[in-house]
Amino acid sequence: MDSAVSDPHNGSAEAGGPTNGTTRPPSTPEGIALAYGSLLLMALLPIFFGALRSVRCARGKNASDMPETITSRDAARFPIIASCTLLGLYLFFKIFSQEYINLLLSMYFFVLGILALSHTISPFMNKFFPASFPNRQYQLLFTQGSGENKEEIVNYEFDTKDLVCLGLSSIVGVWYLLRKHWIANNLFGLAFSLNGVELLHLNNVSTGCILLGGLFIYDVFWVFGTNVMVTVAKSFEAPIKLVFPQDLLEKGLEADNFAMLGLGDIVIPGIFIALLLRFDISLKKNTHTYFYTSFAAYIFGLGLTIFIMHIFKHAQPALLYLVPTCIGFPVLVALAKGEVTEMFSYEESNPKDPAAATESKEGTEASASKGLEKKEK
Numbered sequence: 001m002d003s004a005v006s007d008p009h010n011g012s013a014e015a016g017g018p019t020n021g022t023t024r025p026p027s028t029p030e031g032i033a034l035a036y037g038s039l040l041l042m043a044l045l046p047i048f049f050g051a052l053r054s055v056r057c058a059r060g061k062n063a064s065d066m067p068e069t070i071t072s073r074d075a076a077r078f079p080i081i082a083s084c085t086l087l088g089l090y091l092f093f094k095i096f097s098q099e100y101i102n103l104l105l106s107m108y109f110f111v112l113g114i115l116a117l118s119h120t121i122s123p124f125m126n127k128f129f130p131a132s133f134p135n136r137q138y139q140l141l142f143t144q145g146s147g148e149n150k151e152e153i154v155n156y157e158f159d160t161k162d163l164v165c166l167g168l169s170s171i172v173g174v175w176y177l178l179r180k181h182w183i184a185n186n187l188f189g190l191a192f193s194l195n196g197v198e199l200l201h202l203n204n205v206s207t208g209c210i211l212l213g214g215l216f217i218y219d220v221f222w223v224f225g226t227n228v229m230v231t232v233a234k235s236f237e238a239p240i241k242l243v244f245p246q247d248l249l250e251k252g253l254e255a256d257n258f259a260m261l262g263l264g265d266i267v268i269p270g271i272f273i274a275l276l277l278r279f280d281i282s283l284k285k286n287t288h289t290y291f292y293t294s295f296a297a298y299i300f301g302l303g304l305t306i307f308i309m310h311i312f313k314h315a316q317p318a319l320l321y322l323v324p325t326c327i328g329f330p331v332l333v334a335l336a337k338g339e340v341t342e343m344f345s346y347e348e349s350n351p352k353d354p355a356a357a358t359e360s361k362e363g364t365e366a367s368a369s370k371g372l373e374k375k376e377k
Helices: 029-059 072-095 098-125 160-179 182-199 205-225 228-235 248-254 264-283 289-312 319-337 340-345 354-376
Strands: 068-070 137-144 151-159 200-202 241-245 258-262
Touching: 029 182, 029 200, 029 241, 029 248, 029 258, 029 264, 029 289, 068 072, 072 098, 072 205, 072 228, 098 160, 098 182, 151 160, 160 182, 182 200, 182 241, 182 264, 200 205, 200 264, 205 228, 205 264, 205 319, 205 340, 241 248, 258 264, 264 289, 264 319, 289 319, 319 340
Parallel strands: 068 200
Antiparallel strands: 137 151, 241 258
16 A cells, blocks of 8 residues: 655655556555665655754854754744645645646746755765866855945855756756656755755754644644645645655656655754754764764654554654654653753854854853963962
8 A cells, every 4th residue: 555654844645546547556565665664764864964964064154054043933933834834735726726836836846956956965076076177166146235235135155066066956957847757856855855954953952842842733733633734745746755666676767656755754853863963062072872862763753653654554644753752762861861951951053143143252252261361370
């Protein structure tokens, strides 16, 4: 039977099903195992590498790569905004032609996908360029006003290597736009997920608990309480989910009986796991205990989701299982180590917030002054 792991933001559905009055042959156990295992592996890659890149992103000075910090107020609003968006999409698909809506969405995600994929592969591609490669620097600058009132709207710096990555990503984009092939869909989906984990930062663990707790309720309600999420996922043609065919062994790359995993089930726990990695580093103990614990918790939670979905033959809200494990496991470790206070008092300032930057600078200067006073004594 076709299966799906739910998407907390964009819906979940059972992929496939009867088509044109005919019923697909049941997937083999080997095909189902391959599909589920591949989805699990694809989910882990953007979380692991996105978390590592989030550390460099937090320390970076390039304005174009600055993270977007999620505050507790943002976290509290997020389930409401997500619910309104989901319901709005549901009404759109009910009222207007699905074909034209998906055409607009395809063009929108075509542009976003190219940019996300280019940003994702850029660090890897840099290793393949020879030292003699003529790399020139460029800057895209848009300003508003003039003189003293001039204000920067866009200030993006890039080089020739970035343009090469953009060209390669455009090839994948055209492939997706023309064929909607599941591999092209997954390349864009992985890029979106990795960029989300890298660039979306929670400011503290409490905010992470608020966000995951709110989306826990949201996910359960829209999957079990209504058919809205299932309907949207079936109608929505965009790389908002990872898919893998359960009939790959029988049909090869042209397989069409998909299991799916929503990107929200990757990004939302992923940004919490990335926060715990940065917390590990802040402890300066040269251990990544909380990161590895939460990473293992994610594997356990997603595996449990797939198992229950396979047993009951019904799409499951993945956050129902991921939220308790991803929060519970690290908290238990913190209790065992006596570091609960340190965990919940860890705070990340918003690098885009001038007030936070000033406070951080003043705190650094105060610490330096105290150090000098002690040295003089």
